[in-house]
Amino acid sequence: MxxxxxxxxxxxxxxxxxxxxxxxxxxxxxxxxxxxxxxxxxxxxxxxxxxxxxxxxxxxxxxxxxxxxxxxxxxxxxxxxxxxxxxxxxxxxxxxxxxxxxxxxxxxxxxxxxxxxxxxxxxxxxxxxxxxxxxxxxxxxxxxxxxxxxxxxxxxxxxxxxxxxxxxxxxxxxxxxxxxxxxxxxxxxxxxxxxxxxxxxxxxxxxxxxxxxxxxxxxxxxxxxxxxxxxxxxxxxTREVRRLNDLHFFNSMLRGIGLPQQPPGLQPVRDALKLAFYRAVTAAIRPLRASMAMRRVLRRIALGKRANYYLKET
The missing domain is CATH 2.60.120.650 (Cupin)
Known part of the structure; x- marks a missing residue:
């Protein structure tokens, strides 16, 4: 320090x-x-x-x-x-x-x-x-x-x-x-x-x-x-917080298609594999997030039909 x-x-x-x-x-x-x-x-x-x-x-x-x-x-x-x-x-x-x-x-x-x-x-x-x-x-x-x-x-x-x-x-x-x-x-x-x-x-x-x-x-x-x-x-x-957040989001997506997941930290090797895959995918679609319309679509795909709950027109 x-x-x-x-x-x-x-x-x-x-x-x-x-x-x-x-x-x-x-x-x-x-x-x-x-x-x-x-x-x-x-x-x-x-x-x-x-x-x-x-x-x-x-x-x-x-x-x-x-x-x-x-x-x-x-x-x-x-x-x-x-x-x-x-x-x-x-x-x-x-x-x-x-x-x-x-x-x-x-x-x-x-x-x-x-x-x-x-x-x-x-x-x-x-x-x-x-x-x-x-x-x-x-x-x-x-x-x-x-x-x-x-x-x-x-x-x-x-x-x-x-x-x-x-x-x-x-x-x-x-x-x-x-x-x-x-x-x-x-x-x-x-x-x-x-x-x-x-x-x-x-x-x-x-x-x-x-x-x-x-x-x-x-x-x-x-x-x-x-x-x-x-x-x-x-x-x-922090880097650790971003890692945990990414794992929570990917776990939620996997759970949404019927694949139960353990919380972050219980399976470190699987966590590392999931993190690498999730970040590769999100990096590829990041340019799309410049559009508000696409942000809404991506949130709905990732988080479900109520992901845009706070928008009155949803």
């Missing part, structure tokens, strides 16, 4: 937590992004108008923690109106892959670079922060994000309002089984939640300037309080 000069961090955390818990345990962070022009409603509305439609997902915020994916209530507004009317829209929205906008990419890179330097690295690559992506969340008052898990590591920064973010141990298979992990990553992210899980969760009570680190595949659910909310997930994928 290299020693670098001290730089005022965008994201900061207790040094012991950063050294002891990262990247395997959640912990609280602070940040300097509250009030940033790119994270205010007028600019977010502009971003909603610029992004491809398949990078925007929204629905009613009045959902259960254990929400059935097939019965999520919708909101009959377009994405820009959702942002403009977020205080009264009763909605939850995520703008995905915001790093496709150069301004947002610069913001994400500066923020994550400050963490890399705080850990003693000269660059994000040295710190293992690869495949940087950003997800911007806008939620109406008293909205719920159902119980789910994500396929990347995440510094979650809260910018406006009050939010409760509850995280659960991803090694506890009494909470989420291996089959549910695969399904959540490849079909629909929502997981089944039982009230008996409540005592096992770690809750972060967030205001503007607060946040938390969410490790790879740690299940969580979120709710807002009595004001609208703006938050951003600053995510990355």
């Amino acid at each position: 290299n020693t670098v000069s001290s730089v005022a961090p965008v994201i900061s955390a207790d040094r012991d937590a950063l050294r002891r818990d990262f990247p395997h345990q959640p912990f609280a962070i602070r940040h300097k992004l509250a009030g940033h022009p790119l994270l205010m409603l007028p600019r977010i509305a502009q971003l909603a108008a610029e992004l491809p439609r398949d990078l925007i997902e929204y629905n009613s915020g009045k959902v259960a923690i254990s929400q059935d994916p097939d019965s999520i209530p919708s909101v009959d507004l377009d994405p820009v109106e959702i942002v403009r009317r977020i205080e009264t829209a009763g909605a939850w929205m995520v703008l995905k892959r915001v790093e496709t906008s150069p301004q947002y990419r610069a913001l994400l890179e500066d923020t994550l670079l400050s963490v890399a330097r705080a850990r003693g690295f000269n660059s994000m690559a040295d710190a293992g922060f690869e495949q940087l992506e950003g997800f911007l969340f806008v939620s109406s008052p008293n909205s719920t994000t159902p119980f789910h898990l994500d396929s990347e590591d995440n510094f979650f920064v809260h910018v406006h309002g009050e939010k409760f973010f509850t995280i659960f141990d991803n090694t506890d298979r009494s909470i989420v089984s291996n089959d549910e992990i695969e399904r959540s990553m490849t079909k629909h992210r929502n997981l089944t939640y039982d009230e008996s899980f409540a005592s096992k969760g770690k809750e972060f009570h967030l205001f503007a300037g607060d946040g938390c680190y969410v490790p790879y595949q740690w299940p969580h659910w979120v709710r807002t309080a009595d004001s609208f909310s703006i938050s951003m997930a600053i995510t990355w994928k």
Whole structure:
């Protein structure tokens, strides 16, 4: 590890937590992004108008923690109106892959670079922060994000309002089984939640300037309080995370044609063969993903008929 000069961090955390818990345990962070022009409603509305439609997902915020994916209530507004009317829209929205906008990419890179330097690295690559992506969340008052898990590591920064973010141990298979992990990553992210899980969760009570680190595949659910909310997930994928994700997706595809699969890690030789084949195929079709229409077709082929569930015209 290299020693670098001290730089005022965008994201900061207790040094012991950063050294002891990262990247395997959640912990609280602070940040300097509250009030940033790119994270205010007028600019977010502009971003909603610029992004491809398949990078925007929204629905009613009045959902259960254990929400059935097939019965999520919708909101009959377009994405820009959702942002403009977020205080009264009763909605939850995520703008995905915001790093496709150069301004947002610069913001994400500066923020994550400050963490890399705080850990003693000269660059994000040295710190293992690869495949940087950003997800911007806008939620109406008293909205719920159902119980789910994500396929990347995440510094979650809260910018406006009050939010409760509850995280659960991803090694506890009494909470989420291996089959549910695969399904959540490849079909629909929502997981089944039982009230008996409540005592096992770690809750972060967030205001503007607060946040938390969410490790790879740690299940969580979120709710807002009595004001609208703006938050951003600053995510990355290490080489190992990309390997695990590719195996989960290929296992899901094989399972879909009637071939049961073991979770990643139980059969290393087979994992290596599957990974090589899957990556060769995905590399061949990658140029097709430039078209939104083809992205929809490919998602449907790989993930099933409901892969484009968040597009109203589906």
